[in-house]
Amino acid sequence: MQSSLMAAGRRRQLISATLTAIHQYGMADATIARIARLAGVSTGIISHYFGDKAGLMEATMRHLLQQLGEAVAERRRQIPAEDVAGHVNAIIDGNFDSSQTNVAAMRAWLEFWAASMHQPSLRRLQRVNERRLYANLCHQFRKVMPADQARDAARSVAALIDGLWLRGALTPAGIDIEACRRLARDNARAWLGQHVPQDFRT
Numbered sequence: 001m002q003s004s005l006m007a008a009g010r011r012r013q014l015i016s017a018t019l020t021a022i023h024q025y026g027m028a029d030a031t032i033a034r035i036a037r038l039a040g041v042s043t044g045i046i047s048h049y050f051g052d053k054a055g056l057m058e059a060t061m062r063h064l065l066q067q068l069g070e071a072v073a074e075r076r077r078q079i080p081a082e083d084v085a086g087h088v089n090a091i092i093d094g095n096f097d098s099s100q101t102n103v104a105a106m107r108a109w110l111e112f113w114a115a116s117m118h119q120p121s122l123r124r125l126q127r128v129n130e131r132r133l134y135a136n137l138c139h140q141f142r143k144v145m146p147a148d149q150a151r152d153a154a155r156s157v158a159a160l161i162d163g164l165w166l167r168g169a170l171t172p173a174g175i176d177i178e179a180c181r182r183l184a185r186d187n188a189r190a191w192l193g194q195h196v197p198q199d200f201r202t
Contacts, residue, residue: 011049011059014039018060023104027057027111058121061112064105065129071097072136085192087140088157092184095133095161096177106169133158144195153191160187 017039021030032053036043050056072094079086099105116122134154141150161184168175 007049010045014041014046014049014056015060015063018056019104019108022111023107027115054119054121057115058125060108061122061125064100064108065125067099068095068097068129069132071099084140084143085188088137088188088192089185091133091136091140092157092161092188093181095165096180101168101175101177106175110169133161141191144192153188156191157184157188160184
């Protein structure tokens with residue numbers, strides 16, 4: 001038990017060092033040697049836990065995806081199942097959680113998005129992320145509107161979340177989280193306004 005906890009702690013340490021290295025050097029120049037130096041370990045430790053750089057990058061992307069899923073799930077636990085607007089807002093807010101909008105995470109996501117066009121393992125993870133966001137939104141919208149409209153609403157809100165996040169990541173002043181949440185919520189409100197009671201507007 002203790003050894004497994006130590007291994008989990010070491011993996012987290014190496015993933016944290018990877019995020020720092022990507023932020024400082026970019027993904028291409030975040031070498032195993034640099035990551036090992038930031039983590040204070042030998043390069044052999046990284047090989048032991050992740051095999052190679054590709055394995056470490058995939059594990060780091062999985063880590064960010066797990067944090068994103070937890071950020072959304074934590075917000076949704078407090079909301080009654082019948083509160084469609086509440087769940088949609090929680091999905092939006094979770095996607096702009098601090099775990100996804102700190103400088104290191106945003107730089108890593110930008111690098112992963114670019115790399116996913118050429119690395120199948122990262123592309124698969126990116127597709128998982130896209131499908132999860134769309135499916136979660138569509139499930140809520142389908143509770144109150146026809147299937148075709150629900151799909152359009154889910155695509156619209158998901159695209160706005162991604163677009164606002166991307167513009168924020170590329171803005172020198174940094175992302176305005178509250179503005180992003182407000183704009184995405186406004187878009188969801190426009191889709192839901194015809195189908196749910198007007199007092200949902202929180």
